Amino acid sequence: MADYTLPLPQPTILHQPMWDAFKQHKLVVQRCRACDMMFIFAREHCPRCWATDLEWYEVSGRGRLYTYTTVRQPAHPAFNELVPYVYAIVQLDEGPRLPSNLVNVPLDHVHVDMPLRVVWDDVTPEFTLPKFEPDPDGMARRLPHQTGAARIHASGVPAHTPAPA
Amino acid sequence: MDKTLRGKGAVIGIGELRPMRRRPDRTGIGLAAEVAIEAIADAGLLKEDVDGLITELALGEPAQLAEYLGIRPRWAHGVNMFGATGAIMLPLAVMAVSTGMANNVVCVINTPAGDVLPGMGAPNTYQANYEFPYGPGVAQNSNYAMIAQRHMFEFGTTQEQLAKIAVDQRFNAQANPLAAFYGTPLTLDDVMNSRMVSDPLKLLECVMPTTGAAAMVVTSADRAHSGPHPPVYLLGAGVSIEHGIPPAHAIKMVDTPVKHSARQAFQNAQLSPRDMNMLSLYDCYTITVAVSLEDAGFCKKGEVGDFAASTDFTYKGNLPLNTHGGQLSFGQSGLAGGFSHVIESVRQMMGRAGDRQVPKLDFCFVNG
Ligand SMILES: [Zn+2]
Numbered sequence: 001m002a003d004y005t006l007p008l009p010q011p012t013i014l015h016q017p018m019w020d021a022f023k024q025h026k027l028v029v030q031r032c033r034a035c036d037m038m039f040i041f042a043r044e045h046c047p048r049c050w051a052t053d054l055e056w057y058e059v060s061g062r063g064r065l066y067t068y069t070t071v072r073q074p075a076h077p078a079f080n081e082l083v084p085y086v087y088a089i090v091q092l093d094e095g096p097r098l099p100s101n102l103v104n105v106p107l108d109h110v111h112v113d114m115p116l117r118v119v120w121d122d123v124t125p126e127f128t129l130p131k132f133e134p135d136p137d138g139m140a141r142r143l144p145h146q147t148g149a150a151r152i153h154a155s156g157v158p159a160h161t162p163a164p165a
Numbered sequence: 166m167d168k169t170l171r172g173k174g175a176v177i178g179i180g181e182l183r184p185m186r187r188r189p190d191r192t193g194i195g196l197a198a199e200v201a202i203e204a205i206a207d208a209g210l211l212k213e214d215v216d217g218l219i220t221e222l223a224l225g226e227p228a229q230l231a232e233y234l235g236i237r238p239r240w241a242h243g244v245n246m247f248g249a250t251g252a253i254m255l256p257l258a259v260m261a262v263s264t265g266m267a268n269n270v271v272c273v274i275n276t277p278a279g280d281v282l283p284g285m286g287a288p289n290t291y292q293a294n295y296e297f298p299y300g301p302g303v304a305q306n307s308n309y310a311m312i313a314q315r316h317m318f319e320f321g322t323t324q325e326q327l328a329k330i331a332v333d334q335r336f337n338a339q340a341n342p343l344a345a346f347y348g349t350p351l352t353l354d355d356v357m358n359s360r361m362v363s364d365p366l367k368l369l370e371c372v373m374p375t376t377g378a379a380a381m382v383v384t385s386a387d388r389a390h391s392g393p394h395p396p397v398y399l400l401g402a403g404v405s406i407e408h409g410i411p412p413a414h415a416i417k418m419v420d421t422p423v424k425h426s427a428r429q430a431f432q433n434a435q436l437s438p439r440d441m442n443m444l445s446l447y448d449c450y451t452i453t454v455a456v457s458l459e460d461a462g463f464c465k466k467g468e469v470g471d472f473a474a475s476t477d478f479t480y481k482g483n484l485p486l487n488t489h490g491g492q493l494s495f496g497q498s499g500l501a502g503g504f505s506h507v508i509e510s511v512r513q514m515m516g517r518a519g520d521r522q523v524p525k526l527d528f529c530f531v532n533g
Contacts, residue, residue, distance in 0.1 A: 006298065007297040007298055010293035012290050014280060041414060043195070044194075045195065048235055066315065066418070067312070067318070069311050071300055071301065072302070073302055074300050074301070075303045076297065097413045101299045
Protein backbone atom coordinates (compact mmCIF):
# COMPACT_ATOMS: atom_id res chain seq x y z
CA MET A 1 0.00 0.00 0.00
CA ALA A 2 2.93 2.28 0.62
CA ASP A 3 3.44 2.37 -3.13
CA TYR A 4 -0.01 3.77 -3.93
CA THR A 5 0.87 6.54 -6.40
CA LEU A 6 -2.53 7.91 -7.42
CA PRO A 7 -3.78 11.27 -6.07
CA LEU A 8 -5.15 10.96 -2.57
CA PRO A 9 -8.03 13.07 -1.23
CA GLN A 10 -7.12 16.33 0.53
CA PRO A 11 -9.66 16.50 3.32
CA THR A 12 -10.41 19.77 5.04
CA ILE A 13 -12.34 19.99 8.29
CA LEU A 14 -15.45 19.79 6.13
CA HIS A 15 -14.58 16.46 4.47
CA GLN A 16 -12.72 14.64 7.25
CA PRO A 17 -15.85 12.98 8.75
CA MET A 18 -16.71 11.61 5.30
CA TRP A 19 -13.28 10.03 4.87
CA ASP A 20 -13.44 8.66 8.40
CA ALA A 21 -16.74 6.95 7.57
CA PHE A 22 -15.39 5.61 4.28
CA LYS A 23 -12.49 4.05 6.21
CA GLN A 24 -15.13 2.10 8.14
CA HIS A 25 -16.80 1.14 4.84
CA LYS A 26 -19.82 3.32 5.49
CA LEU A 27 -21.09 5.31 2.52
CA VAL A 28 -22.29 8.65 3.89
CA VAL A 29 -23.75 11.85 2.45
CA GLN A 30 -24.64 15.07 4.22
CA ARG A 31 -28.25 15.36 5.36
CA CYS A 32 -30.12 18.39 6.71
CA ARG A 33 -31.95 17.57 9.93
CA ALA A 34 -34.29 20.49 9.37
CA CYS A 35 -35.61 19.61 5.90
CA ASP A 36 -34.26 16.12 5.03
CA MET A 37 -32.26 17.39 2.05
CA MET A 38 -29.32 15.10 1.14
CA PHE A 39 -26.31 16.29 -0.81
CA ILE A 40 -22.78 15.35 -1.82
CA PHE A 41 -20.88 18.67 -2.04
CA ALA A 42 -20.01 19.13 1.66
CA ARG A 43 -21.21 22.35 3.23
CA GLU A 44 -21.85 24.12 6.54
CA HIS A 45 -25.31 25.18 5.36
CA CYS A 46 -28.18 23.23 3.77
CA PRO A 47 -28.54 24.43 0.17
CA ARG A 48 -32.34 24.24 0.41
CA CYS A 49 -33.26 25.81 3.76
CA TRP A 50 -29.89 27.23 4.91
CA ALA A 51 -30.09 25.42 8.25
CA THR A 52 -26.73 24.53 9.82
CA ASP A 53 -27.97 21.42 11.64
CA LEU A 54 -26.38 18.89 9.29
CA GLU A 55 -25.37 15.28 9.82
CA TRP A 56 -23.42 12.63 7.95
CA TYR A 57 -26.03 10.07 6.96
CA GLU A 58 -25.31 6.49 5.93
CA VAL A 59 -26.94 5.51 2.66
CA SER A 60 -27.57 2.08 1.16
CA GLY A 61 -24.59 2.05 -1.20
CA ARG A 62 -26.87 1.10 -4.08
CA GLY A 63 -27.63 3.14 -7.12
CA ARG A 64 -27.52 3.37 -10.90
CA LEU A 65 -25.02 4.52 -13.47
CA TYR A 66 -26.17 8.05 -14.37
CA THR A 67 -23.44 8.52 -16.98
CA TYR A 68 -19.82 7.58 -17.58
CA THR A 69 -16.81 7.93 -19.81
CA THR A 70 -13.94 5.60 -20.57
CA VAL A 71 -10.80 7.55 -19.71
CA ARG A 72 -7.97 7.09 -22.22
CA GLN A 73 -5.99 10.25 -21.46
CA PRO A 74 -6.02 10.97 -17.71
CA ALA A 75 -5.52 14.44 -16.22
CA HIS A 76 -3.02 13.02 -13.72
CA PRO A 77 -0.12 11.01 -15.22
CA ALA A 78 -0.22 8.46 -12.38
CA PHE A 79 -3.38 7.05 -13.94
CA ASN A 80 -1.67 6.39 -17.28
CA GLU A 81 -0.89 2.76 -16.60
CA LEU A 82 -4.54 2.05 -15.73
CA VAL A 83 -6.17 3.21 -18.98
CA PRO A 84 -8.72 2.50 -20.25
CA TYR A 85 -10.89 2.68 -17.12
CA VAL A 86 -14.38 3.90 -16.35
CA TYR A 87 -14.90 7.27 -14.64
CA ALA A 88 -18.54 7.47 -13.69
CA ILE A 89 -21.28 9.45 -12.03
CA VAL A 90 -23.41 7.23 -9.84
CA GLN A 91 -26.93 8.21 -8.83
CA LEU A 92 -27.56 6.75 -5.39
CA ASP A 93 -30.98 5.28 -4.66
CA GLU A 94 -31.34 8.03 -2.05
CA GLY A 95 -30.92 10.72 -4.74
CA PRO A 96 -27.48 12.35 -4.63
CA ARG A 97 -24.95 11.76 -7.41
CA LEU A 98 -21.24 11.23 -6.92
CA PRO A 99 -18.20 10.71 -9.16
CA SER A 100 -16.44 7.35 -8.80
CA ASN A 101 -15.00 4.44 -10.77
CA LEU A 102 -16.65 1.24 -11.99
CA VAL A 103 -14.79 -1.96 -11.17
CA ASN A 104 -15.33 -5.69 -11.70
CA VAL A 105 -17.04 -5.17 -15.06
CA PRO A 106 -15.71 -5.50 -18.64
CA LEU A 107 -15.79 -2.21 -20.57
CA ASP A 108 -18.25 -3.55 -23.13
CA HIS A 109 -20.73 -4.47 -20.40
CA VAL A 110 -20.99 -0.90 -19.09
CA HIS A 111 -24.20 0.94 -19.94
CA VAL A 112 -26.03 4.00 -18.64
CA ASP A 113 -28.69 3.16 -16.01
CA MET A 114 -27.14 -0.17 -14.97
CA PRO A 115 -27.71 -1.05 -11.27
CA LEU A 116 -24.63 -0.67 -9.08
CA ARG A 117 -23.51 -1.30 -5.54
CA VAL A 118 -20.62 0.17 -3.59
CA VAL A 119 -17.37 -1.77 -3.16
CA TRP A 120 -14.54 -0.48 -0.96
CA ASP A 121 -10.97 0.11 -2.09
CA ASP A 122 -8.62 0.49 0.91
CA VAL A 123 -5.88 2.34 -0.97
CA THR A 124 -3.79 3.46 2.04
CA PRO A 125 -4.10 3.09 5.80
CA GLU A 126 -5.68 6.57 5.86
CA PHE A 127 -7.94 6.43 2.85
CA THR A 128 -10.62 4.13 1.49
CA LEU A 129 -12.31 5.02 -1.80
CA PRO A 130 -15.90 4.06 -2.58
CA LYS A 131 -16.08 2.42 -6.00
CA PHE A 132 -18.96 0.69 -7.71
CA GLU A 133 -19.62 -2.68 -9.34
CA PRO A 134 -22.64 -4.20 -11.09
CA ASP A 135 -25.40 -5.10 -8.64
CA PRO A 136 -26.89 -8.49 -9.59
CA ASP A 137 -29.94 -7.80 -7.39
CA GLY A 138 -30.40 -4.32 -8.79
CA MET A 139 -32.84 -4.99 -11.59
CA ALA A 140 -35.52 -5.84 -9.05
CA ARG A 141 -35.11 -2.49 -7.30
CA ARG A 142 -37.32 0.40 -8.17
CA LEU A 143 -35.77 3.50 -9.63
CA PRO A 144 -35.36 6.50 -7.31
CA HIS A 145 -37.96 8.48 -9.25
CA GLN A 146 -40.49 5.71 -8.64
CA THR A 147 -40.04 5.76 -4.89
CA GLY A 148 -40.41 9.44 -4.18
CA ALA A 149 -36.73 9.77 -3.39
CA ALA A 150 -36.43 12.03 -6.39
CA ARG A 151 -37.64 14.91 -4.26
CA ILE A 152 -34.16 14.80 -2.76
CA HIS A 153 -32.38 16.26 -5.69
CA ALA A 154 -29.15 14.83 -7.02
CA SER A 155 -27.44 18.16 -7.16
CA GLY A 156 -28.40 19.22 -3.70
CA VAL A 157 -30.16 22.13 -5.37
CA PRO A 158 -33.87 22.67 -4.82
CA ALA A 159 -36.39 22.11 -7.57
CA HIS A 160 -36.26 24.53 -10.43
CA THR A 161 -37.76 27.95 -9.98
CA PRO A 162 -38.21 29.97 -13.17
CA ALA A 163 -36.09 33.10 -13.56
CA PRO A 164 -38.04 36.25 -12.81
CA ALA A 165 -39.69 37.80 -15.85
CA MET B 166 -32.46 60.68 -19.71
CA ASP B 167 -30.10 60.52 -16.74
CA LYS B 168 -27.26 58.21 -17.65
CA THR B 169 -25.49 58.29 -14.30
CA LEU B 170 -26.07 55.77 -11.57
CA ARG B 171 -27.17 58.50 -9.20
CA GLY B 172 -30.21 57.42 -7.29
CA LYS B 173 -30.55 54.22 -9.23
CA GLY B 174 -29.69 51.75 -6.48
CA ALA B 175 -29.33 51.42 -2.73
CA VAL B 176 -27.92 49.09 -0.09
CA ILE B 177 -30.78 47.59 1.93
CA GLY B 178 -29.17 44.95 4.12
CA ILE B 179 -25.83 43.98 5.60
CA GLY B 180 -24.13 40.99 7.20
CA GLU B 181 -20.74 40.94 8.89
CA LEU B 182 -18.65 38.64 11.09
CA ARG B 183 -16.51 39.78 13.94
CA PRO B 184 -12.91 39.46 12.73
CA MET B 185 -11.04 36.70 14.52
CA ARG B 186 -7.41 35.72 14.49
CA ARG B 187 -8.25 32.25 13.18
CA ARG B 188 -11.34 30.21 12.41
CA PRO B 189 -9.99 26.63 12.30
CA ASP B 190 -13.46 25.21 12.83
CA ARG B 191 -15.00 26.86 9.78
CA THR B 192 -14.54 26.97 6.01
CA GLY B 193 -14.10 30.11 3.94
CA ILE B 194 -17.16 29.39 1.84
CA GLY B 195 -19.13 28.69 5.00
CA LEU B 196 -18.26 32.16 6.31
CA ALA B 197 -19.24 33.68 2.97
CA ALA B 198 -22.57 31.88 3.07
CA GLU B 199 -23.19 32.98 6.65
CA VAL B 200 -22.80 36.70 5.93
CA ALA B 201 -24.77 36.41 2.69
CA ILE B 202 -27.67 34.75 4.53
CA GLU B 203 -27.48 37.39 7.26
CA ALA B 204 -27.52 40.26 4.77
CA ILE B 205 -30.43 38.79 2.83
CA ALA B 206 -32.45 38.43 6.03
CA ASP B 207 -31.39 41.93 7.12
CA ALA B 208 -32.79 43.24 3.86
CA GLY B 209 -36.10 41.54 4.55
CA LEU B 210 -35.63 39.35 1.52
CA LEU B 211 -36.08 35.63 0.96
CA LYS B 212 -33.71 33.26 -0.77
CA GLU B 213 -35.94 33.31 -3.85
CA ASP B 214 -35.59 37.10 -4.12
CA VAL B 215 -31.84 36.94 -4.72
CA ASP B 216 -31.06 36.91 -8.42
CA GLY B 217 -27.67 38.63 -8.57
CA LEU B 218 -24.30 37.77 -7.02
CA ILE B 219 -20.92 39.45 -6.88
CA THR B 220 -18.02 37.69 -5.16
CA GLU B 221 -14.37 38.37 -4.59
CA LEU B 222 -12.29 35.86 -6.53
CA ALA B 223 -10.31 34.48 -3.54
CA LEU B 224 -13.52 32.63 -2.85
CA GLY B 225 -13.46 30.94 -6.21
CA GLU B 226 -15.76 31.83 -9.08
CA PRO B 227 -19.27 33.05 -8.13
CA ALA B 228 -20.70 29.69 -9.25
CA GLN B 229 -19.16 28.01 -6.20
CA LEU B 230 -21.04 30.19 -3.75
CA ALA B 231 -24.23 30.13 -5.84
CA GLU B 232 -24.24 26.36 -5.82
CA TYR B 233 -23.37 26.25 -2.13
CA LEU B 234 -26.31 28.52 -1.28
CA GLY B 235 -28.65 26.80 -3.72
CA ILE B 236 -29.40 30.07 -5.51
CA ARG B 237 -29.67 30.57 -9.27
CA PRO B 238 -28.41 34.06 -10.13
CA ARG B 239 -29.39 35.52 -13.48
CA TRP B 240 -26.54 38.01 -13.12
CA ALA B 241 -23.18 37.31 -11.47
CA HIS B 242 -19.68 38.70 -11.40
CA GLY B 243 -16.34 37.78 -9.84
CA VAL B 244 -14.26 40.82 -8.92
CA ASN B 245 -10.76 41.38 -7.68
CA MET B 246 -9.61 44.99 -7.46
CA PHE B 247 -7.40 44.41 -4.44
CA GLY B 248 -8.23 47.01 -1.77
CA ALA B 249 -10.91 48.61 -3.90
CA THR B 250 -12.86 45.38 -4.33
CA GLY B 251 -15.58 46.18 -1.83
CA ALA B 252 -15.97 49.71 -3.12
CA ILE B 253 -16.25 48.69 -6.76
CA MET B 254 -18.96 46.18 -5.94
CA LEU B 255 -21.46 48.94 -5.12
CA PRO B 256 -21.52 50.63 -8.54
CA LEU B 257 -21.36 47.22 -10.24
CA ALA B 258 -24.42 46.12 -8.32
CA VAL B 259 -26.22 49.38 -9.09
CA MET B 260 -25.40 48.95 -12.77
CA ALA B 261 -27.07 45.56 -12.60
CA VAL B 262 -30.20 46.60 -10.74
CA SER B 263 -30.67 49.85 -12.67
CA THR B 264 -30.56 48.05 -16.00
CA GLY B 265 -32.83 45.15 -15.13
CA MET B 266 -30.03 42.58 -15.15
CA ALA B 267 -31.06 41.65 -11.62
CA ASN B 268 -33.42 42.84 -8.91
CA ASN B 269 -31.46 42.00 -5.76
CA VAL B 270 -27.69 41.61 -5.91
CA VAL B 271 -25.80 40.12 -2.96
CA CYS B 272 -22.14 41.21 -2.72
CA VAL B 273 -19.83 38.94 -0.70
CA ILE B 274 -16.16 39.03 0.27
CA ASN B 275 -14.53 36.49 2.55
CA THR B 276 -11.23 34.96 3.61
CA PRO B 277 -10.37 31.29 3.74
CA ALA B 278 -10.71 29.83 7.24
CA GLY B 279 -9.93 26.35 8.52
CA ASP B 280 -10.04 24.92 5.03
CA VAL B 281 -6.55 26.05 3.97
CA LEU B 282 -4.24 23.14 3.23
CA PRO B 283 -0.58 23.33 4.29
CA GLY B 284 1.48 25.10 1.67
CA MET B 285 -1.55 26.05 -0.40
CA GLY B 286 -4.08 28.81 -0.58
CA ALA B 287 -7.76 28.02 -0.49
CA PRO B 288 -7.88 24.73 -2.39
CA ASN B 289 -10.46 23.47 -4.81
CA THR B 290 -11.59 21.04 -2.18
CA TYR B 291 -14.44 19.72 -4.28
CA GLN B 292 -12.18 18.25 -6.93
CA ALA B 293 -9.57 17.10 -4.42
CA ASN B 294 -12.12 15.11 -2.45
CA TYR B 295 -14.66 14.02 -5.03
CA GLU B 296 -13.00 13.82 -8.46
CA PHE B 297 -9.21 13.57 -8.54
CA PRO B 298 -8.91 10.26 -6.60
CA TYR B 299 -10.96 8.59 -9.37
CA GLY B 300 -8.86 9.81 -12.30
CA PRO B 301 -10.94 12.12 -14.52
CA GLY B 302 -9.61 12.76 -18.02
CA VAL B 303 -7.41 15.63 -19.08
CA ALA B 304 -8.97 19.13 -19.35
CA GLN B 305 -12.79 18.93 -19.38
CA ASN B 306 -12.86 15.80 -21.55
CA SER B 307 -14.56 13.59 -18.97
CA ASN B 308 -17.22 16.09 -17.99
CA TYR B 309 -18.35 16.79 -21.55
CA ALA B 310 -18.00 13.13 -22.55
CA MET B 311 -20.39 12.24 -19.75
CA ILE B 312 -22.87 14.89 -20.93
CA ALA B 313 -22.69 13.42 -24.45
CA GLN B 314 -23.09 9.89 -23.07
CA ARG B 315 -26.20 10.90 -21.14
CA HIS B 316 -27.60 12.81 -24.15
CA MET B 317 -27.17 9.69 -26.29
CA PHE B 318 -28.88 7.57 -23.61
CA GLU B 319 -31.85 9.91 -23.18
CA PHE B 320 -32.43 10.98 -26.76
CA GLY B 321 -30.66 8.50 -29.05
CA THR B 322 -28.29 11.18 -30.34
CA THR B 323 -25.54 9.65 -32.50
CA GLN B 324 -21.83 10.30 -32.84
CA GLU B 325 -22.25 11.14 -36.52
CA GLN B 326 -24.80 13.84 -35.70
CA LEU B 327 -22.43 15.51 -33.23
CA ALA B 328 -19.40 15.05 -35.48
CA LYS B 329 -21.19 16.90 -38.28
CA ILE B 330 -21.00 20.11 -36.21
CA ALA B 331 -17.18 19.88 -36.24
CA VAL B 332 -17.20 19.29 -40.01
CA ASP B 333 -19.36 22.35 -40.77
CA GLN B 334 -17.22 24.54 -38.52
CA ARG B 335 -14.06 23.31 -40.24
CA PHE B 336 -15.60 24.25 -43.59
CA ASN B 337 -16.04 27.78 -42.21
CA ALA B 338 -12.43 27.88 -41.05
CA GLN B 339 -11.31 27.26 -44.63
CA ALA B 340 -12.51 30.81 -45.35
CA ASN B 341 -10.72 32.26 -42.30
CA PRO B 342 -6.97 32.75 -42.82
CA LEU B 343 -6.61 33.46 -39.06
CA ALA B 344 -7.90 30.02 -38.09
CA ALA B 345 -5.42 27.48 -36.71
CA PHE B 346 -6.88 24.86 -39.05
CA TYR B 347 -7.07 27.11 -42.14
CA GLY B 348 -5.90 25.00 -45.06
CA THR B 349 -6.82 21.73 -43.33
CA PRO B 350 -10.27 20.58 -44.44
CA LEU B 351 -12.11 17.88 -42.54
CA THR B 352 -14.64 15.17 -43.49
CA LEU B 353 -17.15 13.29 -41.36
CA ASP B 354 -15.02 10.17 -41.79
CA ASP B 355 -11.97 12.05 -40.49
CA VAL B 356 -13.83 12.91 -37.28
CA MET B 357 -15.30 9.44 -36.87
CA ASN B 358 -11.93 7.81 -37.49
CA SER B 359 -10.04 10.08 -35.11
CA ARG B 360 -8.98 8.42 -31.88
CA MET B 361 -11.34 8.14 -28.95
CA VAL B 362 -10.12 10.46 -26.16
CA SER B 363 -12.89 9.96 -23.62
CA ASP B 364 -15.80 7.84 -24.78
CA PRO B 365 -17.87 8.91 -26.62
CA LEU B 366 -15.74 11.98 -27.50
CA LYS B 367 -13.41 11.66 -30.50
CA LEU B 368 -10.24 13.72 -30.73
CA LEU B 369 -11.59 15.97 -33.50
CA GLU B 370 -14.61 16.87 -31.36
CA CYS B 371 -12.34 18.49 -28.75
CA VAL B 372 -10.69 21.92 -28.83
CA MET B 373 -6.97 22.31 -29.39
CA PRO B 374 -5.22 24.61 -26.88
CA THR B 375 -3.43 27.50 -28.61
CA THR B 376 -1.72 30.74 -27.67
CA GLY B 377 -3.36 34.02 -28.66
CA ALA B 378 -5.24 37.11 -27.57
CA ALA B 379 -8.18 39.29 -28.50
CA ALA B 380 -9.59 42.69 -27.60
CA MET B 381 -12.46 45.02 -28.37
CA VAL B 382 -13.52 48.59 -27.66
CA VAL B 383 -16.97 49.44 -26.38
CA THR B 384 -18.32 52.98 -26.45
CA SER B 385 -21.49 54.81 -25.62
CA ALA B 386 -24.34 55.02 -28.09
CA ASP B 387 -23.82 58.74 -28.72
CA ARG B 388 -20.21 58.16 -29.78
CA ALA B 389 -20.91 54.96 -31.68
CA HIS B 390 -21.03 56.59 -35.13
CA SER B 391 -17.75 58.48 -34.82
CA GLY B 392 -15.57 55.55 -35.86
CA PRO B 393 -14.75 54.14 -39.30
CA HIS B 394 -16.91 51.03 -38.90
CA PRO B 395 -20.63 50.55 -38.43
CA PRO B 396 -21.35 50.18 -34.73
CA VAL B 397 -22.61 46.83 -33.48
CA TYR B 398 -25.13 47.32 -30.72
CA LEU B 399 -25.82 45.06 -27.79
CA LEU B 400 -29.59 44.54 -27.79
CA GLY B 401 -29.98 42.10 -24.93
CA ALA B 402 -28.00 39.95 -22.57
CA GLY B 403 -28.60 37.35 -19.89
CA VAL B 404 -26.57 35.44 -17.34
CA SER B 405 -27.45 32.27 -15.48
CA ILE B 406 -25.71 30.07 -12.93
CA GLU B 407 -27.37 26.80 -11.95
CA HIS B 408 -24.49 24.81 -10.52
CA GLY B 409 -20.72 24.78 -10.19
CA ILE B 410 -18.52 23.23 -12.84
CA PRO B 411 -18.80 19.63 -11.56
CA PRO B 412 -21.61 18.30 -13.77
CA ALA B 413 -22.56 15.67 -11.19
CA HIS B 414 -24.51 18.52 -9.57
CA ALA B 415 -26.42 19.54 -12.66
CA ILE B 416 -30.12 19.04 -12.17
CA LYS B 417 -30.21 17.23 -15.49
CA MET B 418 -26.83 16.79 -17.05
CA VAL B 419 -28.21 17.31 -20.56
CA ASP B 420 -29.57 20.75 -19.60
CA THR B 421 -27.53 23.93 -19.38
CA PRO B 422 -28.23 27.36 -17.83
CA VAL B 423 -28.30 28.67 -21.42
CA LYS B 424 -32.05 28.11 -21.31
CA HIS B 425 -32.37 30.97 -18.79
CA SER B 426 -29.65 33.32 -20.07
CA ALA B 427 -30.85 33.05 -23.67
CA ARG B 428 -34.46 33.66 -22.69
CA GLN B 429 -33.51 36.86 -20.89
CA ALA B 430 -31.31 38.03 -23.77
CA PHE B 431 -34.12 37.48 -26.28
CA GLN B 432 -36.59 39.15 -23.94
CA ASN B 433 -34.36 42.24 -23.55
CA ALA B 434 -33.83 42.42 -27.29
CA GLN B 435 -37.52 41.79 -28.03
CA LEU B 436 -36.42 39.19 -30.55
CA SER B 437 -36.69 35.43 -30.83
CA PRO B 438 -34.38 32.65 -32.02
CA ARG B 439 -36.13 32.79 -35.41
CA ASP B 440 -34.91 36.37 -35.89
CA MET B 441 -31.23 35.41 -35.65
CA ASN B 442 -29.24 35.41 -38.90
CA MET B 443 -26.16 33.73 -37.46
CA LEU B 444 -24.96 32.09 -34.25
CA SER B 445 -21.66 32.05 -32.39
CA LEU B 446 -21.93 29.32 -29.76
CA TYR B 447 -19.24 28.35 -27.27
CA ASP B 448 -17.65 25.13 -28.50
CA CYS B 449 -15.11 23.43 -26.30
CA TYR B 450 -16.64 20.20 -27.62
CA THR B 451 -19.31 19.36 -30.19
CA ILE B 452 -21.76 18.39 -27.45
CA THR B 453 -21.44 21.91 -26.00
CA VAL B 454 -22.77 23.39 -29.24
CA ALA B 455 -25.49 20.75 -29.39
CA VAL B 456 -26.96 21.40 -25.94
CA SER B 457 -26.64 25.19 -26.41
CA LEU B 458 -28.66 24.97 -29.65
CA GLU B 459 -31.41 23.19 -27.71
CA ASP B 460 -31.38 25.38 -24.64
CA ALA B 461 -31.24 28.67 -26.56
CA GLY B 462 -34.37 27.57 -28.40
CA PHE B 463 -33.05 26.89 -31.90
CA CYS B 464 -34.49 23.36 -31.65
CA LYS B 465 -36.37 21.37 -29.03
CA LYS B 466 -34.60 19.58 -26.15
CA GLY B 467 -33.50 16.16 -27.31
CA GLU B 468 -33.90 16.94 -31.02
CA VAL B 469 -30.52 18.46 -31.75
CA GLY B 470 -29.24 15.26 -33.35
CA ASP B 471 -31.69 15.42 -36.25
CA PHE B 472 -31.49 19.22 -36.27
CA ALA B 473 -27.71 19.20 -36.68
CA ALA B 474 -27.86 16.55 -39.37
CA SER B 475 -30.41 18.52 -41.41
CA THR B 476 -29.08 22.07 -40.89
CA ASP B 477 -26.30 23.66 -42.92
CA PHE B 478 -24.15 25.47 -40.32
CA THR B 479 -21.66 26.80 -42.86
CA TYR B 480 -21.43 30.49 -43.69
CA LYS B 481 -23.31 29.63 -46.91
CA GLY B 482 -25.97 27.68 -45.06
CA ASN B 483 -29.44 28.27 -43.67
CA LEU B 484 -28.13 28.82 -40.12
CA PRO B 485 -24.50 29.99 -40.13
CA LEU B 486 -22.80 28.84 -36.91
CA ASN B 487 -19.31 29.67 -35.68
CA THR B 488 -18.31 31.16 -39.00
CA HIS B 489 -14.72 31.73 -37.85
CA GLY B 490 -14.42 27.98 -37.35
CA GLY B 491 -15.34 28.07 -33.69
CA GLN B 492 -12.73 27.18 -31.13
CA LEU B 493 -12.74 23.67 -32.58
CA SER B 494 -11.16 24.96 -35.81
CA PHE B 495 -9.98 28.46 -34.89
CA GLY B 496 -8.13 27.31 -31.76
CA GLN B 497 -8.72 27.90 -28.05
CA SER B 498 -6.30 30.51 -26.74
CA GLY B 499 -7.26 30.26 -23.11
CA LEU B 500 -10.08 32.60 -22.20
CA ALA B 501 -9.56 34.44 -25.50
CA GLY B 502 -11.07 31.30 -27.08
CA GLY B 503 -14.54 32.17 -25.90
CA PHE B 504 -13.88 35.80 -26.79
CA SER B 505 -13.33 34.72 -30.41
CA HIS B 506 -17.07 34.16 -30.76
CA VAL B 507 -17.74 37.78 -29.80
CA ILE B 508 -15.01 39.12 -32.10
CA GLU B 509 -16.25 37.08 -35.06
CA SER B 510 -19.82 38.20 -34.46
CA VAL B 511 -18.75 41.84 -34.45
CA ARG B 512 -16.64 41.29 -37.58
CA GLN B 513 -19.58 39.71 -39.38
CA MET B 514 -22.03 42.40 -38.22
CA MET B 515 -19.63 45.09 -39.49
CA GLY B 516 -19.52 43.32 -42.84
CA ARG B 517 -15.77 42.65 -42.59
CA ALA B 518 -15.75 38.84 -42.73
CA GLY B 519 -14.39 38.58 -46.27
CA ASP B 520 -15.08 35.33 -48.13
CA ARG B 521 -17.15 33.97 -45.28
CA GLN B 522 -19.35 37.07 -44.94
CA VAL B 523 -22.92 36.12 -44.10
CA PRO B 524 -25.28 38.16 -46.32
CA LYS B 525 -28.31 40.00 -44.93
CA LEU B 526 -27.08 40.07 -41.38
CA ASP B 527 -29.25 42.00 -38.94
CA PHE B 528 -29.08 39.98 -35.73
CA CYS B 529 -26.52 37.61 -34.27
CA PHE B 530 -26.70 35.38 -31.18
CA VAL B 531 -23.54 34.81 -29.11
CA ASN B 532 -23.02 32.73 -26.01
CA GLY B 533 -20.12 31.75 -23.83
ZN1 LIG C 1 -32.44 21.97 4.87
